[in-house]
Amino acid sequence: MKVPEPRKLKSGTWFIQLRLDGVSVPVSASSARECKRQAELIKAEHRAGKRIQRRDPPTLRKAIDNYINTRVNVLSPSTVDGYRRIQKNRFQTVMDKPISGEGWQALINAEKAGGASPKTIRNSYRFIMSVLTENGIQPGKVTLPPLEGNTRAWLEPEQVKKLVAAADGTPSALPVFLALHSLRRSEIAALTWEDIDLDKRTITVAGAVVQDENHNFVSKATNKTLKSKRTIPIMIPELLVLLASTPQEARHGVLVDCKPHNIADRINAACRRAGVPEVGTHGLRHSFASLAYHLGMSELETMELGGWSNTQTMHGIYTHLAADDRAKATNKMQEFFNFANKNAN
Numbered sequence: 001m002k003v004p005e006p007r008k009l010k011s012g013t014w015f016i017q018l019r020l021d022g023v024s025v026p027v028s029a030s031s032a033r034e035c036k037r038q039a040e041l042i043k044a045e046h047r048a049g050k051r052i053q054r055r056d057p058p059t060l061r062k063a064i065d066n067y068i069n070t071r072v073n074v075l076s077p078s079t080v081d082g083y084r085r086i087q088k089n090r091f092q093t094v095m096d097k098p099i100s101g102e103g104w105q106a107l108i109n110a111e112k113a114g115g116a117s118p119k120t121i122r123n124s125y126r127f128i129m130s131v132l133t134e135n136g137i138q139p140g141k142v143t144l145p146p147l148e149g150n151t152r153a154w155l156e157p158e159q160v161k162k163l164v165a166a167a168d169g170t171p172s173a174l175p176v177f178l179a180l181h182s183l184r185r186s187e188i189a190a191l192t193w194e195d196i197d198l199d200k201r202t203i204t205v206a207g208a209v210v211q212d213e214n215h216n217f218v219s220k221a222t223n224k225t226l227k228s229k230r231t232i233p234i235m236i237p238e239l240l241v242l243l244a245s246t247p248q249e250a251r252h253g254v255l256v257d258c259k260p261h262n263i264a265d266r267i268n269a270a271c272r273r274a275g276v277p278e279v280g281t282h283g284l285r286h287s288f289a290s291l292a293y294h295l296g297m298s299e300l301e302t303m304e305l306g307g308w309s310n311t312q313t314m315h316g317i318y319t320h321l322a323a324d325d326r327a328k329a330t331n332k333m334q335e336f337f338n339f340a341n342k343n344a345n
Contacts, residue, residue: 003043006035009133017136020046026136057098057135060128061087067131076220077212078186083127084213090116090124099132101139108142118145154286157294159276166274168238172266174256177239178203179267179284181232182306186210188281189260190219193251198244201234205307209260217260228307 006014006029014035018025025042029035058066064087068080075083087095091107094100104125111121122144132139155163160180167176178188181203189209196203206229212218234240256263268278279287285306292302299311 003039006032061095078210080213081211086124101137105142153279162274167270172270175263175266177236179281182288185281191255204231
């Protein structure tokens with residue numbers, strides 16, 4: 001019997017499942033050619049009378065270690081940190097048992113009952129599935145909990161004005177103004193004075209500060225997506241005044257002088273002063289997209305300024321009608337029917 005043709009797993013690994021005298025022998029390699037070569041070699045050894053030994057599968061914890069270690073040079077520190085969090089916090093009842101494709105629906109149900117969010121469960125299971133398939137295990141079909149509606153808060157246009165006024169002249173100013181320019185926390189933390197061009201009135205967003213698997217903040221040269229690297233105009237006058245008034249001798253090093261996890265604290269402090277909801281860093285990025293929609297900017301313009309990679313992400317998650325716009329639309333509808341009723345009478 002011929003060696004089966006290798007198939008490519010979602011992880012990118014090529015895989016063949018051999019059956020030799022009732023023993024299942026998984027063969028995997030980085031290319032289809034190498035996978036088939038190894039499978040043919042194993043089969044030839046079997047025909048020559050060499051004993052095929054069943055390899056005990058690794059534990060799930062060890063399989064995750066192997067998955068990460070083979071990609072250590074290509075995964076970002078934040079991605080490794082995310083994988084390690086899954087390894088530490090999710091599916092703990094099977095983490096130290098041999099990997100298996102059985103029983104995952106019950107494990108998913110247990111995670112949901114334990115309070116894990118649908119997004120956390122879906123992300124965790126998809127990662128585990130990649131680990132399993134790399135080891136030649138195809139889990140059975142499961143039903144994942146549906147994602148909940150995106151309820152992240154953002155500010156309405158009038159609230160944005162109040163926040164800018166409340167932040168101006170305080171330690172919250174830079175984090176607030178930069179987040180309202182669409183910058184993520186990791187991007188704000190990575191900004192240096194070299195990224196500011198006061199003559200052209202622009203900010204170059206390049207690089208990020210993220211957490212590694214040891215929960216230490218580290219710098220990386222790349223942003224979240226290819227589109228994230230961008231040059232944007234300084235659009236808030238108060239930000240331009242703040243930067244221009246900084247003494248020349250102080251224009252070096254990082255722009256926001258605080259720990260990354262304190263950026264949201266400063267933003268929320270300004271929110272409290274302004275009497276608006278505490279929306280944090282991402283809430284202000286959210287507010288930027290909503291404000292852009294409110295002001296009639298095109299989706300392409302908003303994508304480029306905000307560093308979103310595609311219209312689906314930007315439009316589906318970040319673009320919202322401001323409350324005033326919704327009210328105006330409702331009023332127009334009411335006016336239409338009021339006029340119709342009057343004419344009918």
